[in-house]
Amino acid sequence: MNAREVSLNRANELKKANEKFLDFKKKIKHQELLDDLHYEKKKQMLLAFFKATEKDWENHKWQMHNRIMDVDTLQNFVSLTSKEIDDIRALNQTNRFAISPYYLALIGEETDDPIKMQSIPNSGEFITDYGKDDPMAEEFTNPAGSITRRYPDRLIINVTNVCAMYCRHCQRRRLIGENDEHTPLKIINESIDYIKNNEEIRDVLVTGGDAFLLSNKQIEHILKSLRAIPHVEIIRFGTRTPVTLPMRITDELVSILKKYHPVYVNTHFNHPKEISKISIKHLSKLIDAGINVGNQAVLLKGINDNKFLMTYMNQKLLMARVRPYYIFHAKKVKGTSHFIPKISDGLEIMSFMRGHTSGMAIPTYIFNAPGGLGKIPLLPSYIISHENDTYQIKTWEGNIITYKE
Template identity: 40%
Template sequence: MNKKYLLSYFKASAKDWRDWHWQIKNRVTKIETLENLLGKTEFNEVKSKTVTSVYPMAITPYYLSLIQSNDTNDPVRAQCFPDPREMYHSGKVLEDPLEEDSHMPVSKLVHRYTDRCLAMVTETCATYCRHCNRKRFWSQPNNIRLKIRLQEMIRYLTRSPQIREVIVSGGDPLTFDDKTLEEILGSLKAIPHIEILRIGSRIPVVMPMRITKELCRIFKRYRPLWFNTQFNHPNEITPEAELACNLLQEVGIPVSNQSVLLKGINDSPDVMKNLLYGLQKISVRPYYLFHCDPAKGCSHFRTDPQAGVIMMEKIWKQSSGLCLPQYVLDVPGSAGKIPLQVLSKSIKNDLKKNKHFFDKFK
């Protein structure tokens, strides 16, 4: 589904395409639109509408353009098209797998760790990822206006001097306009003990034209500011995505990547290696590879942790440390991210083989 075809369908110009406001306005949110774009034979309309009645759909035209229409197993398509399997729930899945709701001292401010917290400033995303561990919020948006929500957060943060870092997330905070984003960042940075701001956003992946020079100038004013994004497949590393990351880097904003291990999308050594190498080439640090959370509606994306370890073992042995993320399992509460390398039989064997070397340090 290439850009030229989509421009024709939307009766849009190349200038429109480069405008992030146009991308947001023309997100695909209805099954009928997908049917018109791909043909009705591609979908079970009834089942797809059942899914979107619970877990809404939104896909930017840009992200749609990365999909190969003739491939139902396309890795981009699998991340954004509704799937009937989202409605099949086992007893092992949870609405809130990280128990974030029980760590909210005020609405949408998650305080799981002593020195940092996460501010969900919106429930809106440019594209809704079907593997999202917060998809419980999609159909139940918080009706509290941002101004009131932010005031409550600021009050709590001001009374909590142990907090030195705030992750601005959502939803996706970059769906706000520049003025609103600056108000959020300015309010947080005005608190004396807040030293570090982080932004969690998939915008470089799903709508890279949102990263403008003006937005980067705003970010520069609030350094130290770190930017975490989520590339999950090599097909997402496009010239547009590279430009977005470069614009951030040019104003001193480090960009790190937090992939999710997704069954059928990036759970093979070759695909994962190409993703990590591709990120390294655009100076994006592979930070974490998350094992997919047991979130309701995401079971079909989950792999066995041991399979993930075996995959990463193959990559560890042939890749530079600069392109190796930590493969982790995020667990509820303050325990946080547990490295799954501890399950590696290969690492254990290497330690045994080299026991004589470690004995020298006793």
């Protein structure tokens, strides 16, 4: 065989290797067209219910003011069995739910709809003899104000407990409490003073809750104060608004953020259904202003623990100019046992992605050490054995090669 014939044979093998994934993509893209229609229908139902307008829908304050927080309202828009209704009512007493009308309109008809599973209380939450309220021991990594510090050069400031939708898998479920509360200004200022007095801190993540649920004025106060500290190099925001309340990304917010570059945003898409047209439109405002957006997904059983789905989601994120950054292995948080996947499932997804999509679409798979001991990257084993200067290494297709240094 000449070189061209060898190349054609290899190209054919590679084409075959992606056939199943391509079939999956075709099906999901078809489903997305149906989802768009469904979203429009649900949106109109919600607008009629609240006697609101299209303009209201685009207003994040209207969305927050009209979050759905009780089961009687919820059942007008989502099909629920009588057992589900009783369970939601009971669970809402201890871990309240709240869903923006926008995010609610994304919920499909299936009982295991991924948007429904992330936002509506589920009987799995009754299992409380599993996990801890605070598996990361955040309480013991708080040297001042509302800081969480786990690393030498960076830290978190927690600025609120408010979110547009309270994710049922949230690692900070314990902080959602009974009321929406922003961290008092005095505590935020104490956190900023701590940063000022510790010159090794060069990277600050402002999060919560959802950092973009502070007012523009509060956000600007934090940005201005941090930028006045010479050793702070980068400022990051943790927000799920691109997913649950994209209309929060207004021109005014973007014009504030871009005054304090370098500013980065980390968000939290878990399923391709969440990357809606509206979400993409609002993400573009951030990205056009030079604000890089990274995605931190959580691997959740029954939602995204599927190699095709995770690969597709990361490709779709890249199309929206969002960089897949992390996939977190879900933490053992009390009341979330029904979401916890196996590490072997995560490794299988990582192994599939390495072979079947571009490196830019591959986030790092992270296991968070319990007790706040930090992030540990998990990778499939590619080095099979090693003796002196000779390595047995596995390729993405499972072929073993020998490499001598």
